[in-house]
Amino acid sequence: MGSPHVAVAALRVYDADMEYAVITAVGPDRRGIMDDLAESVTSCGANIEETKASILGGEFAVIMLVSGPAEAVEKLRATMPAEFADKALAVSVRLTDGPVRPRGLPYMIESVSLDTPGIVRAVTGVLRVHGINIEELESVAEAAPLSGTPLFRMRIRINITPGARLTALREDLAKKAEEHDLDISVKPCLQSVPEA
Numbered sequence: 001m002g003s004p005h006v007a008v009a010a011l012r013v014y015d016a017d018m019e020y021a022v023i024t025a026v027g028p029d030r031r032g033i034m035d036d037l038a039e040s041v042t043s044c045g046a047n048i049e050e051t052k053a054s055i056l057g058g059e060f061a062v063i064m065l066v067s068g069p070a071e072a073v074e075k076l077r078a079t080m081p082a083e084f085a086d087k088a089l090a091v092s093v094r095l096t097d098g099p100v101r102p103r104g105l106p107y108m109i110e111s112v113s114l115d116t117p118g119i120v121r122a123v124t125g126v127l128r129v130h131g132i133n134i135e136e137l138e139s140v141a142e143a144a145p146l147s148g149t150p151l152f153r154m155r156i157r158i159n160i161t162p163g164a165r166l167t168a169l170r171e172d173l174a175k176k177a178e179e180h181d182l183d184i185s186v187k188p189c190l191q192s193v194p195e196a
Helices: 033-043 070-085 119-129 166-180
Strands: 010-012 019-028 047-056 059-068 090-096 100-102 105-114 134-143 150-160 183-188
Touching: 019 033, 019 070, 033 047, 033 059, 033 070, 059 070, 070 090, 105 119, 105 166, 119 134, 119 150, 119 166, 166 183
Parallel strands: none
Antiparallel strands: 010 100, 019 059, 019 090, 047 059, 105 150, 105 183, 134 150
């Protein structure tokens, strides 16, 4: 997401002695998939750092960041794809860098509209022009309450770095909103403050 990639000054938040990998898995939905994946990761001596999973149509899709000693991560790469092929689950394991904490302010873009083609392209195209990388994107098509009209909802989390022109971004998104009849907002992600 967010192509082209924009380099962002960031703080390392990972253990330099650990290896990291991204595991992706897609296959027909069934009970126990996450448990099977978690058991495989654990049995290889690795740890699950972060996971995102969803049912899309009749398929279950998951992406997870795992960490562990070099031998554990290498064992995952060597065994997981074949292990799950017999279970109709397409699994890939790819080495990656450890997680980082980007410098800047997190913002959330939210849009609601009738479900029409081209909405995702319209919004992500604006972000690309402004050199803003997408941290996370979620979208869903659903029926409106009562009327049953097909609606499209989208949430995009971005990071506004020093020097980014937030006003210009809002203006360009407003133009796309008018062109595609979108109700769109750009708001900072407010983090709750722990109680004393």
